[in-house]
Amino acid sequence: MGKLLALLLGLGLGLAQVYRALPGADTGQPHLDRSYALVYEAEAPQAVLLFVPGLLGGSTNFALLAEKIRALTPWVEVWAWERRANGLEDRRGFLQEDPLAYYATLAEPDLSPLRAFGLQVHLEDLDRAVEAAGRRGPVVLLGHSLGAALATLYAFQHGEKLKGLVLLDGTLNPPLLGKEALERGRETPFGPLPGLADLLAGRADPVFRLPFLGPKALALAEAEAFLAAQRPLETVPFGPHRATREARALLRVDDDYSLFPLFAVSVGQAWAREGFSLLGLLQGRLVRTVRGPREGVIRWQDTGEATDPRAFLRAFAQEGTGFSEWYFPLRLLLEIGGYPEVLPGLRPRTLPYPVLGLGAGRGLLPWAEGFRLPELFPRTPTRTEVLPGLTHLDLLTEREGRTARAILDYLKGLGLP
Numbered sequence: 001m002g003k004l005l006a007l008l009l010g011l012g013l014g015l016a017q018v019y020r021a022l023p024g025a026d027t028g029q030p031h032l033d034r035s036y037a038l039v040y041e042a043e044a045p046q047a048v049l050l051f052v053p054g055l056l057g058g059s060t061n062f063a064l065l066a067e068k069i070r071a072l073t074p075w076v077e078v079w080a081w082e083r084r085a086n087g088l089e090d091r092r093g094f095l096q097e098d099p100l101a102y103y104a105t106l107a108e109p110d111l112s113p114l115r116a117f118g119l120q121v122h123l124e125d126l127d128r129a130v131e132a133a134g135r136r137g138p139v140v141l142l143g144h145s146l147g148a149a150l151a152t153l154y155a156f157q158h159g160e161k162l163k164g165l166v167l168l169d170g171t172l173n174p175p176l177l178g179k180e181a182l183e184r185g186r187e188t189p190f191g192p193l194p195g196l197a198d199l200l201a202g203r204a205d206p207v208f209r210l211p212f213l214g215p216k217a218l219a220l221a222e223a224e225a226f227l228a229a230q231r232p233l234e235t236v237p238f239g240p241h242r243a244t245r246e247a248r249a250l251l252r253v254d255d256d257y258s259l260f261p262l263f264a265v266s267v268g269q270a271w272a273r274e275g276f277s278l279l280g281l282l283q284g285r286l287v288r289t290v291r292g293p294r295e296g297v298i299r300w301q302d303t304g305e306a307t308d309p310r311a312f313l314r315a316f317a318q319e320g321t322g323f324s325e326w327y328f329p330l331r332l333l334l335e336i337g338g339y340p341e342v343l344p345g346l347r348p349r350t351l352p353y354p355v356l357g358l359g360a361g362r363g364l365l366p367w368a369e370g371f372r373l374p375e376l377f378p379r380t381p382t383r384t385e386v387l388p389g390l391t392h393l394d395l396l397t398e399r400e401g402r403t404a405r406a407i408l409d410y411l412k413g414l415g416l417p
Contacts, residue, residue, distance in 0.1 A: 017038055017040050017041075018038075018039045019036065019037075019038050019059075019320050019321050020036065020038075020039055020132075021034045021035075022034055022035050022036065022037055022125075022128055022129050023128050024121070024124070024125040024128060025121045025124035025128075027113070027116040027121060028116075029116075031087070032084060032113050033084070034084060034125075035081065035082060035083055035084045035086075035125040035126075035128070035129055036059065036081070036082040036084075036086055036087070036321065037050075037059070037079045037080065037081050037082065037132075037133075038059040038060065038062075038079070038080040038082070038321050039077070039078070039079050039080075040067075040070050040077065040078040040079075040080075041077060042070070042074060042076060042077040043074070044075065045076065045077035045136050045137040046075045046076070046137055046138075046416060046417035047077070047137050047139075047140060047411060047417065048076075048078075048136050048137045048139050048140070049069065049076060049077070049079065049140050049142055049407070050079045050081060050129065050130060050133050050140070050141050050142065051065075051066075051078070051079065051080045051143075051144065052081050052126070052141065052142065052143040052144065052150055052151050053080070053081070053082070053144060053145075053147050053325070054144045054146040054148070054170060055145060055208075055328060056208075056213070056218065056324050056325050057144065057145065057146075057323075057324065057325060058082055058086065058321060058322045058323050058324050059080035059081065059082045059321050060315045060316065060321060060322060060323045061080070061144065061315075061323060061393075061396055062078070062080040062144075063080070063315040064307075064311055064312070064314075064315055064396065065396050065397070065403055065404060066078040066080060068401045068403075069404045069407065069408065072401070072404060072405070072408060073408055073411075075417050076411070077133075077136055077137060079129070079133050081129050082321065082325070083117075083122060083125070083325060083332075084117060084121075084122075084125055085117060085325060085327045085328060085329055086321070086325055086327075088109050088111070088113075088114075088326075088327050089219075089322070089326050090106065090109070091319055091320060091321075091322070093223060094223070094226055094318075094319040095319055099223035099226055099227065100220060100223045100224060102223070103216065103219040103220050103223050106215070106216050106219050108215060108327075111205075111207055111327060112202070112206065114206035114327060114329040114330070114331065115199060115202070115206045115331060116331075117329040117331055117332060118329070118331040118335045118342070119153070119331075119336060119339060119342050120342070120343065123150075123153060123154055123157060123343075126150065126154050127157075127158055127161075130154075130158070130161055130162070131161075138163035138416065139161070139162055139163055140162065140164035140165070140166065140410075140411065140416075141154065141155065141164070141165050142165075142167075142168060142407070143167055143168065143170060144168040144169065144170060144395075144396060145168070145169060145170040145364065145392065146170060146333075147168075147170065148167040148168060148169070148170030148171055148172070149170060149172045149173070149336050150336065151167065152165075152167065152171065152172040152376060153172065153336070153339060153346055155349075155351060156346040156349055157343075157345075157346060159349060159351045159352075160352070162353070163353060163414060163416070164354070164355075164356075164410065164411070164414050165351065165353070165355045165356070166355075166356045166357075166358060166407060166410060167355070167356070167357045167358070167371060167373075168358050168395060168396070168403075169358065169359050169360045169392050169395050170364060170365070171357070171365065171370065171371045171372055171373075172339075172372070172376060173372075175337065175338055175339060175341075176337040176338070177334065177337040177338035177341075178341070179338070179341050181195065181338070182195060182196055182335075182337070182338035182341050182342075183195045183196050183197050184197060185198065190210060191211070193334075194330070195334070196334060196335075199330060199331055199334070205330065206329060206330055206331065207327050207328065207330060208328045208330045215326040215327055218324045218325075218326045219326055221249075221324070222316055222322050222323055222324060224245070224248065224249045224252075225249045225313050225316035225323070226317055227245055227249075228244075228245040228246045228250075228313050229310070229314050229317035232244060232245055232300075232313070233245070233246070236248060238290075238292075238298055239292070240292065241272075241290075241291075241292030241293070241297075241298055242297045243270075243297060243298035243299070244298065244300060246300045246309065246310065246313060247270055247271075247297075247298045247299055247300040249313060250268065250300050250312075251290060253265045253312075253393075254266065254267050254268065254269075254270075255267075255362075255391055256269065256288045257270070257287060257288050257289070257290070259279055259280055259285075259287055261285070261362070261391065261392075262392055263393070264391045264392070264393065265306075265312060265391060265393045265394060265397060266305040266306040266307055266390075266391055266394050267302075267306075267307045267308070267312055268300055268301050268305055268309050269300075269301050269303050270290045270298055270299070270300060271293065271298065271299040271300065271301050272290045272291065272292055272293045272299075273290070273291045273292060273293060273294065274288045274289065275288070275289050275291055276288060276289065277289045306389060306391070306397075306398045306399065306400075307394050307397040307398055307399060308397075311399065312397050315397070348376050348377065348378055349377065349378075350377065350378055350379045350380050351377050351380045353381075353414060354380070354381040354382060354383065354410075354413060354414070355373055355376075355380055355381070355382045356382075356383060356384070356407075356410045357371035357373055357382070357383070357384035357385070358384070358385055358386075358387070358395070358403065358406055358407070359371070359384065359385070359386040359387070359395075360386070360387055360390040360391060360392055360394060360395040361386055361387060361388035361390055362389065362391045362394075363391055363395060364392055365386075366386055367386065368384035368386065371384050385406055387403065390402075
């Protein structure tokens, strides 16, 4: 199902945006051979920041960060890129009175085209996005999480087309898959990971799925947050209790309640009786659970943590583009993991501008050495900065503007404007 076309988006966000379809690599499927960008336009941009989302990430991951950057520097234009698989998402449910009911019965589209969506296709898509953004001003590429790996590979291939490169709590790791594992697959803690042979022969699911997080779960999470942004204090069922919409939505992502820290956001506290999750304890983490108040409704309290809870929910309140990528191509994940076998010409290189690694103190890369910048970009000026107290997603959503200021300081170092 194609995306809603060329929407002017402004539901609750402070800056006007335009959602654009961009020409993509030719795979013989014209209706899918395109990527997308959520563009926060500047009147006369002197630089364009092009953000690349991470695994399962969508363009509105960067909505709050884009607001802060544009508020601080009107001469910067921000582009939040989305990969081509987002063209398969059925966004019509967000135009319905009850998006949750719509996505509870979500039927998956034909996913076979994802078998062609590998590393080469995505690098060409990204190159065309860079060219389109470059018509507006010098382009600085910023990748978050797995998007940092893709941005690094793009810089290996086309680094001369960029003005700068920023890796946000992510990097290009040493190859995780050798030739045999890339072709035949391997075992992982989550079960067997198929290889390219089964994937291309149609014997393996072309979508990357986790046991606890598939396309329907992502769609429902977006729908729940979408409704919570519009009607935060409306009461809804929550297990044997009742809760406000914002409390139910935020309990799934808050750092104190999340079993999986990678998906956590520090957004406050539930107002209810609390206990600890046995599963969390088995993982060695003190994860809280909510048992419901002795009377009344479970409510959410903003305790002044890194991310403003209602601002976070506002990032979901758009019909045309979303916070997540429901149909992430397994082939792309495999080929990034085994990139030297896929594109042998991609290798570390010197860049003509400094590279910034920006980490999160409670994220994936809480130490400078983890970015491996001197190894990836030899003889290139590099620096790293770790923002303490932030989770992986807080880096993009935090309320104080530390991430935005670090990026803008980097732009000044590049001589921009």
